[in-house]
Amino acid sequence: MKRVKLSLTPGIEVEFVDRELALKKVEEWAERSTRLPKVVFGPEGCGKTAWLRQSAVLLKELGFHVIYVDPLRKYFEAYTDVKEVARRLADAAAKTLGVAEIKLASLVIDLADELIRRRKRKIAILADDVFQAIGLGEAAKYVKALLGIIEYPPRSVEAIVVVVATSEGVTRREIGRHRWADLLPMWNLPKEGFKQLYDQIPGEKPSFEKVWRATGGNPHLLGELYEAKWDVGIVVDKLVERKRLAPGFTAKWRPWLEKAVEDPDALWSPDAPMELIDELEARNLIVYLLSERDSRLWAGEPPPERDAELGIGRRVAWQTPLHREAVRRALGA
Ligand SMILES: Nc1ncnc2c1ncn2[C@@H]1O[C@H](COP(=O)(O)OP(=O)(O)O)[C@@H](O)[C@H]1O
Ligand SMILES: [Mg+2]
Incomplete structure (x- = not known):
């Protein structure tokens, strides 16, 4: 697997390290699909984003069409040969502040649907810090929409992986109340x-x-x-x-x-x-x-x-x- 480069501070670029177990987990999900969206929470700065970005590359290498969005930073990555996906993400990211974030968060759901309609059989959606972008009140509904893609894809798929990351301790309670997601904690690096x-x-x-x-x-x-x-x-x-x-x-x-x-x-x-x-x-x-x-x-x-x-x-x-x-x-x- 190609290791991603990350900026630790403006002056320092580092190569992704460790997280062997967490990456192994992604491989398992790739093999068996996520039956429920995985919602990963943990201390701020513990490395959730880094792991998601590395996972995007891992899943790409496993033959997935991958969409990663980080609405708060208006950032996205699209690993797919469907050019329209990246174009629509770029359009959304270019919208004004306040609009772009929400647009990016909701667009991943539409685009996953679109990829499946186009007979793409292995799909991964990685959504980073979305709850902060759409507001905590919308978190449960958002997860339910992601679950909808898993449970009722517009066509049959071979594998689907859906992961959301959040630093917000409080979202855990909001989401834990329903059975729409599988909550998974992450800790700081060993x-x-x-x-x-x-x-x-x-x-x-x-x-x-x-x-x-x-x-x-x-x-x-x-x-x-x-x-x-x-x-x-x-x-x-x-x-x-x-x-x-x-x-x-x-x-x-x-x-x-x-x-x-x-x-x-x-x-x-x-x-x-x-x-x-x-x-x-x-x-x-x-x-x-x-x-x-x-x-x-x-x-x-x-x-x-x-x-x-x-x-x-x-x-x-x-x-x-x-x-x-x-x-x-x-x-x-
Ligand atoms: N596994 C890792 N390997 C290398 N650098 C990492 C790793 N995890 C985190 N970092 C560095 O620490 C910074 C903060 O981590 P980040 O993933 O943004 O935390 P979180 O998303 O949990 O708040 C990242 O920008 C990256 O530079
Ligand atoms: Mg993060």
């Missing part, structure tokens, strides 16, 4: 894979162990750290701002936040306030209700059962140690 990425960063850098303990294997934060010249304090401050960790918030939840910073599983206790948990999930600070560490349930390597240093509990985890650090800083500790 240590060996992350090492391969770290090795691609040029110049002087802190020891691998140090970077691993700060990022917990999150590739996006590796890029941010590089940009901040490895100053952890700058990255944490930015997170505090981006997550709006203001005094009103920390004052309201101080005792619980202090417990959660020590051990995220504190939020699993029955008296932990649901309002706080929802808030931490909505701000993409924690992942709540972590699945059993059975690799069949995960897109790729599951996280460790528990890792106090990385902020991973059995059922609740900080998205990365730096996310936890941001809350700790906001608490003034």
Whole structure:
């Protein structure tokens, strides 16, 4: 398989690493089709987009007609000999801001339908961050439409693969309520894979162990750290701002936040306030209700059962140690 090139930060291009298990999963789906759309969620910056883009190439090499869209970035890739597909995607992407995103998201469904009508027998739809583009309220309906293509294709197909990725913890609840999708969590990169990425960063850098303990294997934060010249304090401050960790918030939840910073599983206790948990999930600070560490349930390597240093509990985890650090800083500790 040809490895895709990705831009980690504006100055650094990296080659796709690892994710062996997650790519194996895509191969399985290619063989057996996805009976339900696969909705993959996980920490922001853990590598969902990278994996989807690599999967697009993998599926192309397996003889699929592949449409990948990333509406928020107005980006698409079309691997098919039907020229019209790329043309219509380009038209949609060229529309004005606010229109293009929604157009791209809905167009993949029409184009998959069109490809099947044209007797293409192996079809893959990869939709990245669509829920943010169309609005969370539309997420369930969108998944239902994708399911429609799988269940009632306009002609018979040999194989169909449908995957959606999202960072939004809250969409999980919205979608989990129906049986229209198969939800699959993804975690940050495992240590060996992350090492391969770290090795691609040029110049002087802190020891691998140090970077691993700060990022917990999150590739996006590796890029941010590089940009901040490895100053952890700058990255944490930015997170505090981006997550709006203001005094009103920390004052309201101080005792619980202090417990959660020590051990995220504190939020699993029955008296932990649901309002706080929802808030931490909505701000993409924690992942709540972590699945059993059975690799069949995960897109790729599951996280460790528990890792106090990385902020991973059995059922609740900080998205990365730096996310936890941001809350700790906001608490003034
Ligand atoms: N498996 C990987 N190999 C190489 N680089 C990766 C990998 N996963 C992520 N990255 C890098 O980290 C960045 C952030 O990952 P991304 O896929 O955008 O995260 P997400 O979509 O989960 O928010 C990517 O732009 C890419 O440069
Ligand atoms: Mg992404």
